[in-house]
Amino acid sequence: MKKHLSLLLFVTLTLPCLNPVSAACHVNDETGLLAFKSAITADPSGLLTSWKKGTDCCTWSGINCFNNRVTMLSLSGQPDKPNSFLSGKISPSLSKLSFLNGLYLTNLRNLTGPFPDFLFRLPNIKYVYIEYSKLSGRIPDTIGNLTQLEALSFYYNSFTGPIPTTISRLTQLTQLKLGGNLLTGSIPYGIKNLKNLTYLTFERNGLSGPIPDFFASFSDLRILRLFGNQFTGKIPASISALAPKLAYLELGHNALTGPIPDFLGKFKALDTLDLGHNRLTGTVPKTLANLTKIFNLDLSHNQLVDPFPQLNVRGIESLDLSYNSFHLKEIPKWVTSSPIIYSLKLANCGIKLKLEDWKPVQTYYYDYIDLSGNEITGSPIGLLNKTDFLVGFWASGNKLKFNLESLRIVQTLKHLDLSRNLVFGKVPSTVSGLDRFNVSYNHLCGPIPATKFPASAFLGNDCLCGSPLAPCKKA
Ligand SMILES: *[C@@H]1O[C@H](CO)[C@@H](O)[C@H](O)[C@H]1NC(C)=O
Ligand SMILES: *[C@@H]1O[C@H](CO)[C@@H](O)[C@H](O)[C@H]1NC(C)=O
Ligand SMILES: *[C@@H]1O[C@H](CO)[C@@H](O)[C@H](O)[C@H]1NC(C)=O
Ligand SMILES: *[C@@H]1O[C@H](CO)[C@@H](O)[C@H](O)[C@H]1NC(C)=O
Ligand SMILES: *[C@@H]1O[C@H](CO)[C@@H](O)[C@H](O)[C@H]1NC(C)=O
Ligand SMILES: *[C@@H]1O[C@H](CO)[C@@H](O)[C@H](O)[C@H]1NC(C)=O
Numbered sequence: 001m002k003k004h005l006s007l008l009l010f011v012t013l014t015l016p017c018l019n020p021v022s023a024a025c026h027v028n029d030e031t032g033l034l035a036f037k038s039a040i041t042a043d044p045s046g047l048l049t050s051w052k053k054g055t056d057c058c059t060w061s062g063i064n065c066f067n068n069r070v071t072m073l074s075l076s077g078q079p080d081k082p083n084s085f086l087s088g089k090i091s092p093s094l095s096k097l098s099f100l101n102g103l104y105l106t107n108l109r110n111l112t113g114p115f116p117d118f119l120f121r122l123p124n125i126k127y128v129y130i131e132y133s134k135l136s137g138r139i140p141d142t143i144g145n146l147t148q149l150e151a152l153s154f155y156y157n158s159f160t161g162p163i164p165t166t167i168s169r170l171t172q173l174t175q176l177k178l179g180g181n182l183l184t185g186s187i188p189y190g191i192k193n194l195k196n197l198t199y200l201t202f203e204r205n206g207l208s209g210p211i212p213d214f215f216a217s218f219s220d221l222r223i224l225r226l227f228g229n230q231f232t233g234k235i236p237a238s239i240s241a242l243a244p245k246l247a248y249l250e251l252g253h254n255a256l257t258g259p260i261p262d263f264l265g266k267f268k269a270l271d272t273l274d275l276g277h278n279r280l281t282g283t284v285p286k287t288l289a290n291l292t293k294i295f296n297l298d299l300s301h302n303q304l305v306d307p308f309p310q311l312n313v314r315g316i317e318s319l320d321l322s323y324n325s326f327h328l329k330e331i332p333k334w335v336t337s338s339p340i341i342y343s344l345k346l347a348n349c350g351i352k353l354k355l356e357d358w359k360p361v362q363t364y365y366y367d368y369i370d371l372s373g374n375e376i377t378g379s380p381i382g383l384l385n386k387t388d389f390l391v392g393f394w395a396s397g398n399k400l401k402f403n404l405e406s407l408r409i410v411q412t413l414k415h416l417d418l419s420r421n422l423v424f425g426k427v428p429s430t431v432s433g434l435d436r437f438n439v440s441y442n443h444l445c446g447p448i449p450a451t452k453f454p455a456s457a458f459l460g461n462d463c464l465c466g467s468p469l470a471p472c473k474k475a
Helices: 002-022 027-038 092-096 117-121 141-145 165-169 189-193 237-242 262-266 286-290 381-385 429-433
Strands: 040-042 063-066 069-076 086-089 102-106 109-112 127-131 136-138 151-153 158-161 175-177 182-185 199-201 206-210 223-225 230-233 248-250 255-258 272-274 279-283 296-298 303-305 318-320 343-345 352-354 368-370 375-378 392-394 415-417 436-438 443-447 463-465
Touching: 027 040, 027 069, 027 092, 092 117, 141 165, 165 189, 237 262, 262 286
Parallel strands: 069 102, 086 109, 102 127, 127 151, 136 158, 151 175, 158 182, 175 199, 182 206, 199 223, 206 230, 223 248, 230 255, 248 272, 255 279, 272 296, 279 303, 296 318, 318 343, 343 368, 352 375, 368 392, 392 415, 415 436, 443 463
Antiparallel strands: 040 086, 063 069
16 A cells, blocks of 8 residues: 555656656647648547647657657547547648658548648658548559558548559558549559558459459468459459468459359468359359368359359358359258358258258357248248347248247347248237338238338238238228
């Protein structure tokens, strides 16, 4: 006790003496940061409250100093808090922070204005992450001057126009993240010069043309995200050179054609393979059986045909094989035995099954189950009784036969589609909490409880009545 007291006394007495030393924040840094603050028009969560003239800028939130010079500016909004954002422009006065090494402005959501030209006047800048904001306009060709950059991210802004070909001069880059913008044109071939890349993403843009066959030069690439563009042509053969390190290969939502290459079986470290929503044809290579560590596999919405190989994956987390030309007959064993699966989508997969006969080892983590358009009989009552966090259950176009009133609707459930089955009984009032609901073309009867769903959600039953269908006949 006594010891603590003396320590406290020591701290109290010495703190005032420390102040003059730490107040040595360089005047240029202070000026630059205060100009940044004054260009911010709204800061509802007070991210910049500690930024006060005359106090040591090295103690301000989001600031790191080395030898009393600002080396890092790092401000981050919290995605789950609506008030956690900054409005305004990024002041060009940040160019006064001549020792700035890292600029991290992430999730601030409402920073506007063009490409930050002041970067050209920061000789020490190596890491630039301006993510989830509203910067717009073109990325200038002069970006090729920032040759000292090791990481560049404008992830999820609103940049338009092409990716400048001069970007090929940024050979020290280990991360290049331009995903989530409005970029157009093709991927510059010169990007093959960025041999140090571990992380490359151009996802969710308007890029087109073939994916360049230049991957042989990237020996360290771990993450390749190109989904959500308009890429055409085949999956380039040189992607094979990224084995065995590549962990994320995401090429979904494009217009790729041709087969799924055999070499994907070499990707021993693959965590996520997304080839969904393309125009891929042929069979799924048997070599995929070697991907024992894959967690997320999406091959949905292609034109793939049987036979689907037996995989050896121990714990799949999410699987989507929907809308191909598969006739799986049963739910694969490696799905049923997965202890961690949370999303299973096997719509139109030719599954013939009595649902009660499907005994997954784990149902606890399930968020999504889509078994639409198969030949599934029996009842989902037991399955839905065991899933405590289910968000979506889609099973339209099967032969499910059960009393709807016995189906447990968990709190988390938002989407329920049982249309075109053999469901009977009444519509329980518990469905009113769902966002989407469809029980059309079944054998339901009786008054419909008050819900917000349109008539098409209830049409084609035996004797449902009341809004939004015709009124019930008075008894
Ligand atoms: C975002 O910034 C713009 C311009 O700075 C402003 O008009 C708009 O109100 C801001 N949005 C929010 C949600 O504050
Ligand atoms: C880019 O570099 C060139 C020469 O290396 C120079 O002339 C030019 O002014 C630089 N542009 C910018 C915006 O820094
Ligand atoms: C890029 O790779 C080279 C060769 O492997 C290495 O010497 C250099 O340090 C790397 N640069 C960065 C920024 O990682
Ligand atoms: C799986 O990998 C082993 C060795 O890594 C190889 O011998 C075998 O041919 C591969 N199997 C398939 C189906 O690719
Ligand atoms: C649902 O689960 C409860 C226990 O959580 C059990 O008592 C009940 O019998 C189950 N109902 C069905 C139809 O499986
Ligand atoms: C319900 O399903 C039927 C048939 O599957 C479909 O035609 C209708 O548009 C759906 N309605 C709603 C509201 O989802």
